[in-house]
Amino acid sequence: MSNYLQEKINNSFTYIPLRATSPYSLLQGAVTMDKISQNCLDYNIPAVAIVDNNNLFGALEFCEHMSHKGIQPIIGCNLNIKSEKHTGSLVLLCTRREGYKNLIRLSSEIYINDHGEEIIDFSRILELNEGLICLSGGQNSLINNLLVNNQKKDALKIIDKIKNTFKDRFYIELQRTGFDNVEEDLLKIAYENDIPLVATNTSYFNQREEYEAHDALLCINQSTTVDAEDRFRLTPDFYFKTPQEMIDLFSDIPEAIENTLEIALRCSYKVATAEPKLPRFSGLDLDGEAIEFEEQAKNGLKERLKIFKVDNEKKYWDRLNSEINIIIEMGFPGYFLIVADFIKWSKKNNIPVGPGRGSGAGSLVAWALTITDLDPIRFNLIFERFLNPERISLPDFDIDFCQERRDEVISYVQEKYGEDKVAQIITFGTLQSRAVLRDVGRVLGLPYGQVDRICKLIPNNPANPTSLGEAIKGDARIRDESDQSPEVEKMLNIGLSLEGLYRNCSTHAAGLVIGDNSLQDFIPLYRDPRSSMPVTQFKMKWAEASGLVKFDFLGLKTLTVIDKTIQLIKQKTGKNIKINEISLDDKATFDLLSSGNAIGVFQLESSGMRDVLRNMRPDCFEDIIALVALYRPGPMENIPRFIACKQGHEEPDYMHPMLEEILKETYGVIIYQEQVMQIAQILANYSLGEADILRRAMGKKIKSEMDDQKERFISGATDNKIEKDKANYIFDLVAKFAGYGFNKSHAAAYALIAYQTAYLKAHYPEYFMTASMTMDIENTDKLSVFSNECKKMGIKILPPSVNHSLMQFDVQDNSVRYGLGAIKNASQQSMVKINDEVKKNGLFKSLHDFAQRLDHNILTKKNLENLAYSGAFDEIEPNRNKVFSSVDILSNISSSAEKIKSDNQENFFGDEFETFDHISLPSVPMWSNDLKLQKEFSAIGFYLTGHPLEDYKSLIDRQGIISYQKLTEITDIKCKIAGTISYVMERRSKNGKRFAFVGLTDEDGPFEITIFSNLLSRVREKIIPGTSVILDLEVQREKNNQRLLTNSITPINEFITKSLSKMKIYLEDPEAIGNIKSRLKRNGSSEVSLCFLSVNDKVHKVELSLGKNFYIDSLVLSSIKDISGVSKIEEI
Secondary structure (H helix, E strand, O other): OHHHHHHHHHHOOOOOOOOEOOOOOOOOOOOOHHHHHHHHHHOOOOEEEEEEEOOOOOHHHHHHHHHHOOOEEEEEEEEEEEEOOEEEEEEEEEOOHHHHHHHHHHHHHHHHOOOOOOOEEHHHHHHOOOOEEEEOOOOOEHHHHHHHOOOHHHHHHHHHHHHHHHHHHEEEEEOOOOOOOOHHHHHHHHHHOOOOEEEOOOEOEOOHHHHHHHHHHHHHHHOOOOOOOOOOOOOOOOEOOOHHHHHHHOOOOHHHHHHHHHHHHHOOOOOOOOOOOOOOHHHOOHHHHHHHHHHHHHHHHHHHHHHOOOOOHHHHHHHHHHHHHHHHHHOOHHHHHHHHHHHHHHHHOOOOEOOOOHHHHHOHHHHHOOOOOOOOOOOOOOHHHOOOOOOOOOOOOEEEEEOOOHHHHHHHHHHHHOHHHEEEEEEEEEOOHHHHHHHHHHHHOOOHHHHHHHHOOOOOOOOOOOOHHHHHHHOHHHHHHHHHOHHHHHHHHHHHHHOOOEEEEEEEEEEEEEOOOOHHHOOOEEEOOOOOOEEEEEEHHHHHHOOOEEEEEEEEHHHHHHHHHHHHHHHHHOOOOOHHHOOOOOHHHHHHHHOOOOOOOOOOOOHHHHHHHHHHOOOOHHHHHHHHHHOOOOHHHHHHHHHHHHOOOOOOOOOOHHHHHHHHHHOOOOOEHHHHHHHHHHHHOOOHHHHHHHHHHHHHOOHHHHHHHHHHHHHHHHHOOOOHHHHHHHHHHHHHHHOOOEOHHHHHHHHHHHHHHHHHHHHOHHHHHHHHHHHOOOOHHHHHHHHHHHHHOOOOEEOOOOOOOOOOOEEEOOEEEOOHHHOOOOOHHHHHHHHHHHHHHOOOOOHHHHHHHOOOOOOOHHHHHHHHHHOOOOOOOOOHHHHHHOHHHHHHHHHHHHHHHHHOOOOOOOHHHOOOOOOOOOOOOOOOHHHHHHHHHHHHOOOOOOOHHHHHHHHHHHOOOEOHHHHOOOOOOEEEEEEEEEEEEEEEOOOOOEEEEEEEEEOOEEEEEEEOHHHHHHHOOOOOOOOEEEEEEEEEEEOOEEEEEEEEEEEHHHHHHHHOOEEEEEEOOHHHHHHHHHHOEEEEEEEEEEEEEEEOOOEEEEEEEEEEEEEOOHHHHHHHHOOOOEEEEEEO
C-alpha cells in the first residue's frame, strides 16, 4: 500500500486529510463515505483518514469502500481521554495490524467500561501505544483544553509522557478553524521539544455552504434550538477543505502539510475482510468435530425413527450419509454441532423451540440433530436448497424460541463459549423523511402544529419509506407551504441535507455472533446502555465480512402461546400434550380451518386468509403448506386455480407427464422453489446443486444468466427426448413462476406451527384463547377480537374480579377469566399485590375488607376507579357507582388501618371499631346501562359484559339493520349498519380536503368506516366516541380487501325518535308506574302503553295505552329499563 502511495506522491505533491469524520460520529459527522471518496478523486488525494469520535463503527466499511475507489484508507479514532481531573481528546492512527488491535481495545473499553461515561484513562493510551501514531488533537483536545485554561504546566507533563512513550510517532496538531487560539503555545512546545507538526482540518460537513444544516444537526444532538445562546457551536471552517486550500492556509508552515504525507506513508494497514471463523465445538479439532458430528447425526436419526415409523428406512440412511459427507467436505460440522447444542439445551430446559425456519428444514441431518422438527423426506424438502456443494456459502439456521425465554438461551451460549466471545450486533437508526423534518422543525423553533401538518403529508410506509425529495416532488401542498414561508423552505432544505444520516444506534433484534477467540482480538465492541451484553461496533454486513458467524435467535410469540396453552391444560386437567407428536391428519383441526374459524391461528387469521380457507376447505397438511406459500402478492393470483383444481372444477396442467409426480401435490400449480429445482433435475438432467443455481438465476432475472440457463435446460431436455419447442415453453413457464416461488422448507415449518395452533384451538378452545389473550394482554384491539371470537365459540368470558382474577387470563369453570393485568391505567405492581393478598389470606368479603387488608399505595384513585369501571368489585359490591363514589373513603380506611398496624396502637374505641365496617359508604343509584358500559370501555378497551347496541336490538332487527359480521357474508354493496363509535381520526387528502377514519364496534367486534369531507363537515359534532349511530354504508370490495364508506350517519337517539312508533312497557310491580311517569315526556309522536299480567283463575295480559304524543329516545328507553319493577320493553 505504501509503494502505491509513494508513487502517487512522486507524481503529484499534495496534502492528505487526516481528520475526516463520517456519519458514524452520530449526529456530529455529516460527510458520507461516498462524498469522502468523491472528494479524493476530484482533488487528486491518494489517501484519507477516517477519525470518528470514540468509535470504529465504520472501519471495515471505510477500508473496503476506499480501496475499491483506488484510495488508501487510514483508520483512526478521536478518543475521549481522562487524565486525573483533566479531560479532552487525542487522535490515534493505525500504522500496522498491532496498532489496529490496540485501537480496537481502546475503543471497546470506552463503551464497555463501568465508568458510566464514554471515556478512557490516559494511562491506557500509553500502555496500548504500539502500532499507533498519536496526534495532539484539535478543538476540545486534552492538550488544547489545558492550554486554553492556562494550565501549560499540566499540558507539558502530558506531552512529555506521550513523547516518551510514542517517541517519533507523536505529532503536534495544528488547526486553523477559529477555535482554541493556542497555536503560538503549540508551535513553541513543538520547536522546543523537537516534536513534528502536522496540519489537519476536522471535516464535520462537506462544503462551507452546509454549515447551517450541520449546525442544526448539532442542535438535534444537544436537544436544543439554533437560537439558544449557551449551546456549543462550530465555525464554518469545519468542512472538507481541498489540498490547495490547506496549502494556502498553512503556507507559513509548509512542513505541517508535508508531514500529512509522511504520516500517510507510515500508515500502511488496511482492515481486511476474513473467512468465517467458527469456535471449535467442545474444544475439538476439525477431525474431532467431524467424528462427533457424524456420531450425533446417526444416533439422532435412530431416535427419530423409533418415534416416527417410516416405510423405507434405507432411503433415510442413504440421504443422511450423503448429507453428512457434504457437510464434512464443506467444513461445517462445527456449525451444526453448535446449533444443535443450544437447541438441545433449550428443549431439555423446556424452552419451546420452533420446528424450523427458512431452508434449514430441508436438511435430514438437522432433523436428526433435533435442530428442526419436520421430516424433510416426508414433505419432499430439498437439502441442496439449504446447502449447495456447487455454490459454497455458510449454512444459516434462523431459530425461533419462546419469546419469554429467548434470553435464557443466549445466556447459555455466553456461558458455554465465554462472554468475551459472544456479542449481539449493532444497528443504526437513520434520519428518515418525517423524522428529520420533525427534528429540524423543532431546532428551528417552528410551531409544532405547522411541522406536524407538513410531516403528515409525507406518506408513511415503513416497508418502503418515501424520501423527502420524493415527497416534495410528489405533493404540491408541501411545495406551497415552502413557497409561502421562508422558515418552511429553510426547514425543507436542511432536512434534505441531513436526511439519511445516522441518528442513533441500537441492537439487532435477533442476531448473535460467536467468535473462535476473544472478539476484541479482531472486532471493536460497543455496549447498548439498555443491555448488559456487548454489541459489535460493525453492523451485520460488516460483522460477517470480518469473519464472524451470525446466529439468529428469534423470539416468536406463537411458541409462547402454544407453551402456555399446554401448561394450562396440564395444570387444569392433568393432560400432558406432546405438541410435536400430534397427528397431522386430525379431522377436527381441518374442520375448524375449513370453517374459516382461524382467529388466533398462526399465519392464517387475516380476514382474506380465512376466506381462502373457507373456499379451499383444506383436508391435508400439504394444503396448509401451499396456503402459507401462496398467500402473498404475486402467488395469490394462483389461489383460484389451486382451489378449482383441488375441488375438481378444473383439470390440473402438469405440462409434461414426467412432471406429474412433482406437481400433483399442488394440482399442477408451481408454488415452491423446490419444485423448480426438481423440474430441472427430472426434465433436463440438472444435479440438485445446479438446479439451485438455476433457481437463483430465475429469481434474479439477469438476462445473461437466464440465456445461459435456458440453453442448458433445453439441451438437457432434448437429451431426454423432449421436443425443443416444448422444452422452451416449459422453461419460460417455470421462469415465470420461479420469480415468486416460495421456499417450501420455510412454508412447511410455519405451516406446522399453524397446524399446531389450529389443533389446540379445535380441541382445547378455552385454553388456547386464554393463552392467546395473555400474550396480547396489552393490546386491547387484539383482546377485543379474541373476546368476540370466544363469544362466537360459546366460551364465556368472566369479567375481572379482585377475588378470582389472576394477573394473566385464566381458565375457570371452562370459561376465560379476565386478567387484572389487562385493566387499562391500573398499576401492574398493585394488581400483583391484590393477587398475593387473596392467595395468602383468602377472598375479600366487602369493600371495607378490601381496603383494610391492602397497602394504601394500592388504593390510589386511578387503581380504584379503573377496577370499579371494569367491574372487578361486582362480586362484593354490584353497584359500580357506589365503588366509584367511595374511592376517597376506601383510601382513607386503608391508610388508617395501616397506621394502626404499623404503630401497634391501642384501640380506645373497642372492638366495634376494629374493622372500620362502621364507616358508611355513599348511597348512590346504579349507573345506567349506557354509562356503565362507557366506563367499562374506558377500563377494558372494549365492551366486555354487554354492548350499548343491545338496548336497541329489537329496533335494529325490525329496521333490517345488519351486523358487521353479516356484512362480510352478503354481496350487497349498500346496506344499513349500527355501531358505537370508539375513535375518530381526521386526515387531509392530497387535494387538501378533510376526511375521517371512524372506528366503531358492534356485538361482533370492531370495524372502521371512512367519512369524506362533504359529510364530515355536517356530522363532525355528532361523531363522538361512545355515541351509537346508524350508518348508510357503501361497500367497496377489491380482491381481498373491502372499504366501508358512508353517506349518512345518524345518532341512534335521532333514529329512534324518527322510527319508533310505539313502546310497550311490561310491568312486574305496579309501584313502578310513578317512576315511569316521571321519566316520560309528552312532546313527541310515539305511543306508550303499559302491559301487565292479571293472574286469577287464568292469566290475562292487560294493556293500557297512555297516549300517542310521547318523545322517546335512547336515554328515555335506557332510564325506563333501569326502573325496578319493569320486566322488559318492546319497541315497535
